[in-house]
Amino acid sequence: MLLETNGLTKRFGELTAVDEVDLQIEEGDSLSIIGPNGAGKSTTVNLITGLLNPTEGDVLYRGERITGQEPHEIVQQGLSKSFQTASIFPELTVERNAIVAALGAEHGSFSLNFFKRLTGYDEVAERARRTLEDMGLYEQRHIEAQSLPYGDKRRLEMALALASDPDLLFLDEPTAGMSPDETDDTVDLIERIKEERGVTIVLIEHDMEIIFRVSDRIAVLNRGAKIADGTPDDIRGDPDVQEAYLGGVEI
Ligand SMILES: Nc1ncnc2c1ncn2[C@@H]1O[C@H](COP(=O)(O)OP(=O)(O)O)[C@@H](O)[C@H]1O
Ligand SMILES: [Mg+2]
Structure with a gap:
């Protein structure tokens, strides 16, 4: 279990x-x-x-x-949860936000997993990049997070939760406030990350x-x-x- x-x-x-x-x-x-x-x-x-x-x-x-x-x-x-906009740093670029989130999962993990400590910055940056690609945000990586349209912001929240490479991901109403098209895209993404990353x-x-x-x-x-x-x-x-x-x- x-x-x-x-x-x-x-x-x-x-x-x-x-x-x-x-x-x-x-x-x-x-x-x-x-x-x-x-x-x-x-x-x-x-x-x-x-x-x-x-x-x-x-x-x-x-x-x-x-x-x-x-x-x-x-x-x-x-375990990772997609937070509301609170977890986004509005003045950082999309890419910086993803890197910060990926680093957050490493910080202080020494006592839990010695090998995780050996993860270098390159590996963290690579994980951030892959997450942005998976979430369809790679093209927007140099944009300040605050300038993203609403649906992309919500997707960035999901990306930030995914950047820690969780085994278990919690999504609390990820499509709230989205247009029907944004909702469809987001549901497709949820199905894809479930299949491709094996995330529960x-x-x-x-x-x-x-x-x-x-x-x-x-x-x-x-x-x-x-x-x-x-x-x-x-x-x-x-x-x-x-x-x-x-x-x-x-x-
Ligand atoms: N921090 C809090 N202090 C007091 N009551 C709260 C707090 N958080 C949630 N509640 C209350 O707990 C109940 C459950 O809330 P919540 O878990 O947010 O429901 P849901 O997510 O199913 O809509 C609601 O009645 C809500 O008002
Ligand atoms: Mg609720």
């Missing part, structure tokens, strides 16, 4: 945002997390990637407990068409709790899921 959560719980005061969630992610088996707004999807991913500490429960990565570790320690072990992807997405296209498995959250977990076909026919979604419809 690549990643497992056991009884993962996060309370903010009175609110239980994540309520005893158990997830299992096999290597190479992409999982999507779906659920109405406020269901606890982003919080769940933030608990796994170390941005938040759980109130209760555990996160196991390759069988080792990583609960409560710092985000940079977690990245160095091979955890995707949070509200567009069901995208979900059914890219997921091997789907977990459904509602009010913090997992209410269903299975293949896209299992989920499509699940009455609890339909109920949660009907309940979530805004009138």
Whole structure:
């Protein structure tokens, strides 16, 4: 098992945002997390990637407990999350941004992996270049990140997450705010990085068409709790899921 959560719980005061969630992610088996707004999807991913500490429960990565570790320690072990624009340095070029992200995965990894320490700058720069090519951003490498159009900025966020060469990549609504064309391109890219790099992807997405296209498995959250977990076909026919979604419809 690549990643497992056991009884993962996060309370903010009175609110239980994540309520005893158990997830299992096999290597190479992409999982999507779906659920109405406020269901606890982003919080769940933030608990796994170390941005938040759980109130209760555990996160196991390759069988080792990583609960409560710092985000940079977690990245160095091979988990990476595509952050919102916060991770982009607006005044640096696209290329510089990618190199900084690729270096971030190396920094301080000495105690975890002696050999990683031997990675030279050339190798880091090469990884940054390959990532930009994969994400279709290589032509724009000399442009300041702040000058990129919206869709390219979002793709750069994904590239920065990929630049650390993760085994497990978390994407929290990667197509939010994109035009239909940008969305299509991005979904193609997600499928490509999954195949070509063998990255296991955890995707949070509200567009069901995208979900059914890219997921091997789907977990459904509602009010913090997992209410269903299975293949896209299992989920499509699940009455609890339909109920949660009907309940979530805004009138
Ligand atoms: N830092 C926080 N402090 C207090 N409440 C929060 C915080 N982050 C999220 N929440 C609340 O936790 C619930 C789950 O939020 P979130 O995980 O962002 O949902 P989703 O990503 O599924 O839309 C929501 O009710 C949200 O308002
Ligand atoms: Mg969210």
